[in-house]
């Protein structure tokens with residue numbers, strides 16, 4: 319399970335401080351030292367850890383703790399709040415355009431889980447929000463990618479717009495939006511091509527698709543298991559494509575959690591959903607507060 323190591327370490331650190339009727343500067347120093355090591359070991363970005371520890375320290379020796387009747391618990395509350403804030407604070411919602419269809423563009427490296435997540439998101443929108451999405455196969459480089467999305471569409475009993483591998487992805491995206499309008503779909507989810515690494519051709523194509531359909535959301539799908547690489551990928555996609563949010567996949571695996579804890583701080587873009595398995599109903603809105611509580615117990 320994700321975050322297990324981090325959760326164990328932080329919880330044992332917090333246990334030491336929880337019952338304290340008085341929290342000294344030395345206590346805070348020891349606590350933040352342990353939190354710092356635990357976060358670094360969980361593969362959280364170095365600079366992110368540094369800033370976070372600074373904020374926790376300031377607050378933990380501040381008035382709210384000193385004047386509290388239960389200073390130990392107050393310190394833990396501070397750590398929880400800061401962890402939650404780090405991951406994005408309040409959970410942000412998915413866009414809904416006043417002039418449907420709402421267009422969502424999915425981007426990411428090959429294997430991150432883009433196609434699966436496109437299906438999961440369509441399923442989520444239909445099930446939880448009563449929407450009628452159109453899935454769009456705009457990865458024309460791998461015939462298998464189109465087949466895969468069509469299979470997902472069949473599993474969900476949901477339409478897929480595809481034009482084979484000869485069409486231009488920009489035209490596909492544009493035509494799909496037109497078709498969605500004509501057929502009264504209120505969401506369009508465009509599954510774009512990925513590559514093994516961030517490269518210029520890929521970015522150019524994604525920029526062109528983005529310019530052609532002006533999406534309401536541009537989601538980057540990243541694999542949580544890839545740790546700091548996920549953070550670097552998010553940073554470069556955000557710089558070049560200006561993403562609006564992140565979907566973190568494979569959080570059901572035994573990831574150390576560094577990506578989840580660093581992406582918002584590094585890109586300033588929220589993690590909106592978490593992939594929790596291979597099945598099409600295993601997508602969850604990402605709740606920073608809930609996640610912080612889970613980690614701290």
Ligand code: GDP
Pocket residue numbers: 426427428429430431432433434435512567568569570571592593594595596
């Ligand atoms: P794409 O190349 O980015 O379109 O990636 P795919 O959608 O084909 O997914 C790559 C692999 O990751 C597939 O085997 C998926 O079943 C798997 N996958 C995607 N999301 C998740 C997830 O949240 N958890 C797990 N365990 N596997 C996932």
